[in-house]
Structure formats: structure tokens, C-alpha cells
Amino acid sequence: MSENSLSTMPQNKKIFLDGIWSNNPGIVQLLGLCPLLAVSATLINALGLGLATLFVLTLSNLVVSSIRNIIRQEIRIPVYVLIIASLVTCVELVMNAYTHELYVALGIFIPLIVTNCAIIGRAEAFASKNNPLRAALDGFSMGLGFCLVLVVLGGLRELIGQGSLLRGAEMLFGNQAAHWTIQFFPQENGLLLAILPPGAFFFLGFLIAIKNSIDSKYAHRAKNISLKHPTPELVSETST
Amino acid sequence: MSSINPKNSSIKQAIILAAAMLAVFCLIASMMIAVTHHKTAPIIEKNQHEFLMQSLAAVMPINSYDNDLITDSYTVNHSLLSTEDAVVYLAFQNSKPTGAIISAVAANGYNGKIKLIVGVNYAGEIYGVRVVEHKETPGLGDPIEIKRSNWIEQFSDKSLAQPEIQNWAVKKDGGQFDQLTGATITPRAVVAAVKNALVFYQDQRDMLFNLADENKTVAQNNE
Numbered sequence: 215m216s217e218n219s220l221s222t223m224p225q226n227k228k229i230f231l232d233g234i235w236s237n238n239p240g241i242v243q244l245l246g247l248c249p250l251l252a253v254s255a256t257l258i259n260a261l262g263l264g265l266a267t268l269f270v271l272t273l274s275n276l277v278v279s280s281i282r283n284i285i286r287q288e289i290r291i292p293v294y295v296l297i298i299a300s301l302v303t304c305v306e307l308v309m310n311a312y313t314h315e316l317y318v319a320l321g322i323f324i325p326l327i328v329t330n331c332a333i334i335g336r337a338e339a340f341a342s343k344n345n346p347l348r349a350a351l352d353g354f355s356m357g358l359g360f361c362l363v364l365v366v367l368g369g370l371r372e373l374i375g376q377g378s379l380l381r382g383a384e385m386l387f388g389n390q391a392a393h394w395t396i397q398f399f400p401q402e403n404g405l406l407l408a409i410l411p412p413g414a415f416f417f418l419g420f421l422i423a424i425k426n427s428i429d430s431k432y433a434h435r436a437k438n439i440s441l442k443h444p445t446p447e448l449v450s451e452t453s454t
Numbered sequence: 455m456s457s458i459n460p461k462n463s464s465i466k467q468a469i470i471l472a473a474a475m476l477a478v479f480c481l482i483a484s485m486m487i488a489v490t491h492h493k494t495a496p497i498i499e500k501n502q503h504e505f506l507m508q509s510l511a512a513v514m515p516i517n518s519y520d521n522d523l524i525t526d527s528y529t530v531n532h533s534l535l536s537t538e539d540a541v542v543y544l545a546f547q548n549s550k551p552t553g554a555i556i557s558a559v560a561a562n563g564y565n566g567k568i569k570l571i572v573g574v575n576y577a578g579e580i581y582g583v584r585v586v587e588h589k590e591t592p593g594l595g596d597p598i599e600i601k602r603s604n605w606i607e608q609f610s611d612k613s614l615a616q617p618e619i620q621n622w623a624v625k626k627d628g629g630q631f632d633q634l635t636g637a638t639i640t641p642r643a644v645v646a647a648v649k650n651a652l653v654f655y656q657d658q659r660d661m662l663f664n665l666a667d668e669n670k671t672v673a674q675n676n677e
Contacts, residue, residue, distance in 0.1 A: 289475060289476050293475075300484075304487060307490050315505075402593075410592070
């Protein structure tokens with residue numbers, strides 16, 4: 215690796231922040247919306263799919279980056295598809311074996327991770343051009359960003375739609391998690407729309423709006439500061 | 455012509471190389487999947503068996519039979535149960551028939567099919583009913599799941615004689631079963647499917663157990 219540690223440190227931080235905030239696959243790139251909207255009716259379902267996607271994305275980026283110098287340009291896309299599909303198949307088998315109930319609850323959306331364009335997108339756009347370590351970090355950050363959006367969306371929809379959080383935790387964490395469910399108000403009083411598919415679109419829209427308003431507030435503040443006061447670096451330069 | 459040949463052969467070479475590379479990757483990928491499959495297959499099989507046994511245990515008391523329900527299961531095709539094949543598990547104790555678990559499909563749910571299992575004793579009285587699979591509206595139709603409410607438990611101890619067959623309907627239709635708040639179509643479909651399963655059992659019980667007996671004698675003679 216030719217990069218020295220001084221220049222890679224901020225880069226690594228940027229890769230991480232890109233994945234979970236500024237270039238988030240769920241609410242900025244809007245990739246992989248099908249599973250995002252379909253399984254986010256409860257927090258546990260969302261977390262299960264989020265973790266599976268995170269795992270596949272990290273590994274696929276790592277593998278794609280490791281073979282980037284030996285793979286021929288013409289066959290790179292079929293090879294990426296092959297890598298992603300085999301990883302997903304393995305994840306599917308492992309989930310079927312160790313988290314059987316969650317596997318049944320998520321159904322078709324586990325094999326459909328293959329078609330999540332965020333994964334092949336990162337393979338082509340990032341992993342094929344960077345060293346394995348950074349590619350893995352990028353996959354992990356993007357996966358974490360996707361997982362976070364899923365969890366927030368799932369948590370909000372479950373809370374507003376059913377008045378509960380962590381319902382069905384035993385599907386993911388085993389029997390000792392059976393009493394983790396928190397019921398805030400009776401299920402009958404929930405807003406039904408939140409658990410139905412249109413609710414997923416509404417809540418995703420809200421999340422995007424909140425993210426954009428936070429961004430614009432920060433951009434505005436940064437602009438104001440730089441207009442009113444010279445930046446500290448400039449001050450120190452002029453004073454010396 | 456001679457100037458094209460080397461170019462041709464280099465293209466050929468590139469294609470062969472790419473194909474070989476693709477083949478190698480396919481081989482590695484299939485090996486990876488084969489290993490995972492080999493490691494997980496026994497656990498998956500055990501899970502599926504347990505899952506099935508768990509749901510069967512919910513509709514048939516474990517102390518009411520001593521045979522392996524899954525070995526004594528029969529696939530039947532009957533319009534009262536489902537348009538597709540349905541499975542009937544026969545229960546025996548000391549080789550005497552004690553009841554059955556019937557899988558039934560309510561085709562007219564609000565969002566398509568509702569799959570049920572109905573456990574009955576030999577006389578046709580219900581031990582319990584459970585919904586195995588459904589796509590009903592969350593919050594409205596899904597209280598038919600035992601996880602959501604105890605609605606489904608009202609079938610326990612019912613039979614075609616109690617209540618009488620004309621009362622096998624939801625209250626809104628003049629029957630005696632509770633509907634759900636905001637959902638009538640879902641309970642109506644479930645009540646009808648359970649009733650049909652009972653009618654099927656009444657009509658076909660003797661035939662089913664005779665068939666099982668014949669199979670057992672054949673198996674014994676073969677030994």
C-alpha cells in the first residue's frame with residue numbers, strides 16, 4: 215500500500231461519513247428501495263435484513279477489490295454478480311439454519327439482496343478502484359448507512375403503527391429476547407397507515423426531508439460564520 | 455489475409471482466457487456454496503422439522519397420540535380443503551385412531567389464501583386451530599394469528615354438532631363466531647374453512663383410517 219497514514223486517515227473518515235450520512239444509499243442515493251420499503255414494518259425485520267445486507271456488502275467489496283487487478287475488464291460484471299449471488303446464497307443458508315423464524319418472516323427479501331443495486335453499485339464504483347482495506351471500509355459504511363435507515367424506518371413504523379418496539383426480538387436474538395418487546399400503547403390505537411406499504415413511502419420521505427433540512431441548516435451556519443468572521447487559519451496567518 | 459490472422463488469434467486467445475477465468479470463478483463460488491450447504495443442511499432440516507412439530511403440537515395434545523405424525527401423513531386432493539394438495543396427519547394411540555390434523559386453505563381471505571391447520575379428535579371435536587400462513591391486513595385481519603390475539607382459540611371444543619352446522623358463521627351472518635373489529639371478510643373465510651375441514655373429516659374419516667391400516671399391514675407383510 216502506497217498511501218501513507220497521514221493522508222489515509224482523513225480519507226477513511228470521509229469514506230465512513232459518506233456511507234452513513236452524506237452519500238447514504240438509503241436516503242441520498244435512494245438505492246435498494248424495494249427491500250427498504252417492504253421489510254421495514256417492524257424494527258426486528260428491518261434489523262435482520264439490514265445486518266444481512268451489511269455483511270454481504272462488506273464482503274463483496276472486499277472480494278471484488280482483492281481480485282480487481284487480475285480480473286479481465288470484459289467479464290468483470292458477470293464476476294461481480296457471481297460473487298454477490300454466492301455470498302447472498304451463503305447468508306441465506308446460514309440464516310435459515312440459525313435464525314429460522316426470521317428467515318421465514320423475511321421470505322423472498324433475503325435472496326433479493328442480490329438485486330440490491332447498492333451492492334453492485336459499490337463494487338463497480340468503489341471496490342474495483344481501491345485497495346481491499348478501503349473497499350471493505352466503504353462496504354461496511356454503506357451497509358451500516360443502509361442498515362441505520364432500515365432500523366430508523368422500521369422503528370418509527372412499528373412504534374406509530376403498532377405502538378411497540380422490538381416485537382419478535384426472539385427471532386433474531388433467541389429465546390432470552392422474548393420479553394424485550396416494549397408496548398407503548400395498545401396495538402388497536404396504532405396508525406394503520408404506518409405499517410401498510412404507503413406508510414413506508416411517507417416515512418422515507420420524512421427521513422429524507424429531515425436529513426436535507428439538517429444539511430441545509432449546517433451549510434447555512436457555515437456560510438454565515440465564514441462571512442461574519444474570518445476563519446481561524448486566516449486570523450493566525452495575518453497576525454504573524 | 456495474413457495480416458488478419460494474428461489479430462484473430464489474439465481475440466481468440468482473449469476470449470478463451472476470459473472464459474477460463476469465468477469458469478474458475480464459478481468453480482470457486484460453487485465450492486463455497488457447497489461447503490456452506492453441507493454445514494447448514496442438517497441444522498436447516500432439524501429447524502423445519504421442529505417448526506412443523508411445534509405448529510402441530512399447538513393443535514393436537516402431545517399425550518393424545520404415540521405415532522410419528524409426519525410418517526402417518528397423507529396427501530389428499532379434495533375441494534373442501536383446498537384447490538391444491540392438502541396434507542392430513544393421522545394420530546394413533548396403541549394403534550387405535552385418536553384424531554387427525556387437517557391442513558386447509560381458505561381461498562377467499564381479504565388478501566388471498568389463508569393457510570390453516572385444524573386438529574380434531576376421533577369424534578371430530580376440535581382440539582385447536584392455527585393460522586400457518588396469511589397475507590391479511592396488519593392490524594385488521596392479522597388478529598387471526600395466535601401471536602396477535604386469542605381469537606382463533608374460540609374454535610376449541612367446537613364440532614359440527616356444537617354449534618349446529620347452520621351456526622357455523624360469524625355473528626354478522628347470523629352465526630355464533632366473533633368477527634374482528636374492522637374485519638369481517640377474514641374471519642368469515644377462516645370460519646368457513648374450518649367448517650369445511652370438519653365436514654371433510656366427517657365424510658372421509660373412515661376411508662382415511664382404513665387406508666392407513668391397509669398401508670400398515672402392507673408394510674408389516676413386507677418386513
